[in-house]
Amino acid sequence: MKNFADRLIEVIQEKGSPIAVGLDPQLQYLPQEIKDKAFKDHGQGLRGASWAILEFNRKVLDVVSPYTGVVKLQVAFYELLGPWGMEAYRKTIAYAQKKGLVTIGDIKRGDVEHTALAYAQAHLGEVKLDKTTLQGYGTDSVTLNPYLGGDSIAPFLKVAGEKAKGLFILVKTTNPSSRDFQDLSASDGERFFEKVAKKVGQWGKGLIGKNGYSSVGAVVGAQYPRAANRLRRLIPRAFFLVPGYGAQGAGARGLDAYFNADGYGAIISSSRSIIFAYLYPPGGGIRPRQTRRQKSGKTTDWEEAIRQAVVKMHSEVAEAAERAKRRSSRRL
Amino acid sequence: MKNFADRLIEVIQEKGSPIAVGLDPQLQYLPQEIKDKAFKDHGQGLRGASWAILEFNRKVLDVVSPYTGVVKLQVAFYELLGPWGMEAYRKTIAYAQKKGLVTIGDIKRGDVEHTALAYAQAHLGEVKLDKTTLQGYGTDSVTLNPYLGGDSIAPFLKVAGEKAKGLFILVKTTNPSSRDFQDLSASDGERFFEKVAKKVGQWGKGLIGKNGYSSVGAVVGAQYPRAANRLRRLIPRAFFLVPGYGAQGAGARGLDAYFNADGYGAIISSSRSIIFAYLYPPGGGIRPRQTRRQKSGKTTDWEEAIRQAVVKMHSEVAEAAERAKRRSSRRL
Secondary structure: OOOHHHHHHHHHHHHOOOOEEEEOOOOHOOOHHHHHHHHHOOOOHHHHHHHHHHHHHHHHHHHHHHOEEEEEOHHHHHHHOHHHHHHHHHHHHHHHOOOOEEEEEEEOOOOHHHHHHHHHHHOOOOEEOOEEEEEEEOOOEEEEEEOOOOOHHHHHHHHHHHHOEEEEEEEEEEEEEEEEOOOEEOOOOOOOHHHHHHHHHHOHHHHOOOOOOOEEEEEEEEOOOHHHHHHHHHHOOOEEEEOEEOOOOOOOOOHHHHHHOOOOOOEEEEEEEOOOOOHHHOOOOOOOOOHHHHOOOOOOOHHHHHHHHHHHHHHHHHHHHHHHHHHHHOOO | OOHHHHHHHHHHHOOOOOEOOOOOOOHHHHHHHHHHHHHHHHHHHHHHHHHHHOOOOOOOHHHHHOOOOEEEEOOOOHHHHHHHHHHHHHHHHHHHOOOOEEEEEEEEEEEOHHHHHHHHHHHEEEEEEHHHEEEEEOOOEEEOOOOOOHHHHHHHHHHHHHHHHHEEEEEEOHHHHHHHHOOOEOOOOOOOHHHHHHHHHHHOHHEEOOOOOOOEEEOOOOHHHHHHHHHHOOOOOOOOOEEEEEOOOEEEHHHHHHHOOOOOEEEEOOOOHHHHHHHHHOOOOOOOOHHHHHHHHHOOHHHHHHHHHHHHHHHHHHHHHHHHHHHHHHHO
């Protein structure tokens, strides 16, 4: 089994850009013809809705997989659709993996040790029953919330070590209220998120691959290049998962702060602005907008709109990684 | 619709003690005859396993419902069993509510705003599809992780207001590593968990019931009576959900610190030491032990062992609440 961080670097090299596409399917934004067919074939309830998002995900994956090596699934949008939604989650992961993609389950779990073990087994490991052992949801990595501290991460470290999986610990999140607690200064002047980052560095020491990166990474929002600069020095071996590019407001400027001098160390992630690209007005915007055309019938060329969006992101992010390399060679 | 905190006080009065029983079903500890039947009827896989925990939960609820007004479900143990497990989660909640119990979904979710809304709809609210609106998992309340700050809590506050639901925000958790971040001192000398507690007080201001308590409570582990004393003064209107009594090491001593002078304001919760009481050695212990008898055949009198454990807890906790009242009347 190959170390998770090494696999990340492999797919980044293969696809030519360190990006992740987020599969956060919200029913109201799906092309109407996909929903109509799913509800007709599988009923108007949660089963039909889950089938619609699975079918949408498959088509999105067909479009984006030449350009991205990584996909991130926000589990909340599957959990919303009940047990059928979780079946769509499982099937989407399997489909992405069949296409050779590395998957991130954006679960943000965090609990006391014996409960954290259940989550780790469910999402990364195996589920032991009386007479059988089954694979859980089987993502290649998950995001975790650090509020409960080291023993809440330990079971995930154990399973990650056994199964060559990856973890991304929330350090500094994209949302404005991340300042409420994450930005508080401790008595020694360090901010809370820096305390968390240091622990991330410690937790990851046992899982470093041949490229020098650890399978234990950090979630750092795309809006904070100055914080990223500081964190990059604090935990150089951690891969940063960087949400917030695109719909959440951050552009490609400043992204180079998230990369190391080798051009690696960050995965830039975008969800809505890629998978719902066909609903954004030409100048961009924060939220997808349902047009009358989308509401009432066939959504023309939605796959082409997604393709154009991912191509643009692919090149912008690849350039940012290149800038980080050039910046550092100038420094020498 | 009655305010959630008022409903809590109502069931506490009805049952005579402010306790919660935790339904954290781990397959390996279930009575063998329940598992055998479930696997025979529903297959050796996740469906059979989920059916076993559902059947176990129903029997536990039949035993404990005369003594407890509140049950807490740790969703990780259902999530572990995949989509079928989540169906058992939903059905257990419905069964408990049919018996008049107040349910707490121990989900510890926390995410950015539009994702948090999906979780809030899934667990407390309604799921809107194209042509139908369905109830989600339908618990009366959930636990939440505060690391992402105010805008990650806001969607839950909104749904809680609309549907008369409750929230319990993690403040100081039971696990030893809770000291890693929660106990850090901020630059003004206050500890991090106290910063969170103050926000809990602010978030709960709009949801105060006729008894003076808010529907926004705090999770505070049973091992910290000194911290509880301080928190009790800091956020007097918050209901404390207090795990850690029993299997996680804390006894009934010190519990009075968690109550207000009116004898309310805390729900003491125990999971393993109640529902797996038949597996503990006579002197107690941290983990259930599988005896040879339990492994190989019929588990005699397991329901009676659970009944005795919940009766003991009922009286110990009721006494602690009484002590809090007496202590405060002496003070006058």
